[in-house]
Amino acid sequence: MLSSEPLNLDDFNRIVFFTGAGLSAESGIPTYRGAGGIWDQYDYREYACEAAFEADPEKVWEFHLKRRSFVRGCAPNQGHQLIADLAGSRPGVTVITQNIDGLHQRAGSAQVIELHGGLFRSRCPRDGKTIAAEVHDQLRCDCGTWLRPDIVWFGDSLDRAVIMAAMDAVESCDLLIAVGTSAMVYPAAGLPISARERGAYLVEINLEDTPLSGLYHRQLRGSASAMLAELLTAG
Ligand code: BV8
Numbered sequence: 001m002l003s004s005e006p007l008n009l010d011d012f013n014r015i016v017f018f019t020g021a022g023l024s025a026e027s028g029i030p031t032y033r034g035a036g037g038i039w040d041q042y043d044y045r046e047y048a049c050e051a052a053f054e055a056d057p058e059k060v061w062e063f064h065l066k067r068r069s070f071v072r073g074c075a076p077n078q079g080h081q082l083i084a085d086l087a088g089s090r091p092g093v094t095v096i097t098q099n100i101d102g103l104h105q106r107a108g109s110a111q112v113i114e115l116h117g118g119l120f121r122s123r124c125p126r127d128g129k130t131i132a133a134e135v136h137d138q139l140r141c142d143c144g145t146w147l148r149p150d151i152v153w154f155g156d157s158l159d160r161a162v163i164m165a166a167m168d169a170v171e172s173c174d175l176l177i178a179v180g181t182s183a184m185v186y187p188a189a190g191l192p193i194s195a196r197e198r199g200a201y202l203v204e205i206n207l208e209d210t211p212l213s214g215l216y217h218r219q220l221r222g223s224a225s226a227m228l229a230e231l232l233t234a235g
Helices: 021-027 052-053 056-073 078-089 101-108 160-172 189-197 224-232
Strands: 015-020 093-097 113-114 116-124 131-132 146-150 175-179 199-204 218-221
Touching: 015 078, 015 160, 015 189, 021 078, 021 101, 021 224, 052 056, 056 116, 056 146, 078 093, 078 101, 078 199, 078 224, 093 160, 113 160, 160 189, 175 224, 189 199, 199 224, 218 224
Parallel strands: 015 093, 015 175, 093 113, 175 199, 199 218
Antiparallel strands: 116 131, 116 146
């Protein structure tokens, strides 16, 4: 594990946290890849893509309702809390997450860009209406159409406004801290590249190297919450 003396955050004006499933692993939510990953247990082509939903919406909903009730039973961990506390203590902190679990918001982060949507929202493919699904899982829209989870599946384009907001944030930040992402899924994985090109200082927190580790000025190897605690707590 490389030394991770705390950064002096006062040296930075605009900080982006770019987070992936590894941040939520310590909350008990399985990651996507690696041992025990979601895609190890489920073939996304059967349960989490437009074609699967068209073919059998009930089967896709069964998978997502199971995930909703599981995630409802999970709580934000210290990593989510440290990020939320920092954002609450100073201006210029933005969270860009690939996660759909809503744990950043439950930890108190207000400024969260959800690149891949949210597990606790449903969307009507016909009229575009989105419905919060915190408690009740309404599966049909008032217009009669099957609602679908408001999640960006493989092959779905990301919401244009969301990716533009993420691009603005990474192109104007001077510090980007990636936490728990395998840097495998595009266009999300390319965001730190844009930050680097604009001269930001980059830190990668992960258990292992990723295809983009060479991009980072500092690579901290260890669990997300422990590394964030070392990095963000002064002294
Ligand atoms: C798009 C939804 C335009 C949520 C996900 C061929 C056909 C079609 C598309 C493509 C294609 N080839 C390439 C593409 C583009 C594709 C893509 O990039 N595929 C990859 C796999 C090659 N991208 C898309 O389709 C995107 N849309 O491009 O639209 C388009 C349209 C049509 C055709 C072409 C292009 C949409 C991508 C969104 C996909 N949605 N899931 C859900 O269902 O749950 S993917 C999934 O991966 C999640 O969204 C997740 O956010 C994302 C990234 O995963 P990570 O968060 O990084 O998690 P992962 O498990 O991978 O890694 C965890 C890391 O944490 C590990 O490194 C681990 O070591 C570390 N870790 C673990 N524990 C800890 C830890 N670190 C610290 N502490 C710990 N405790």
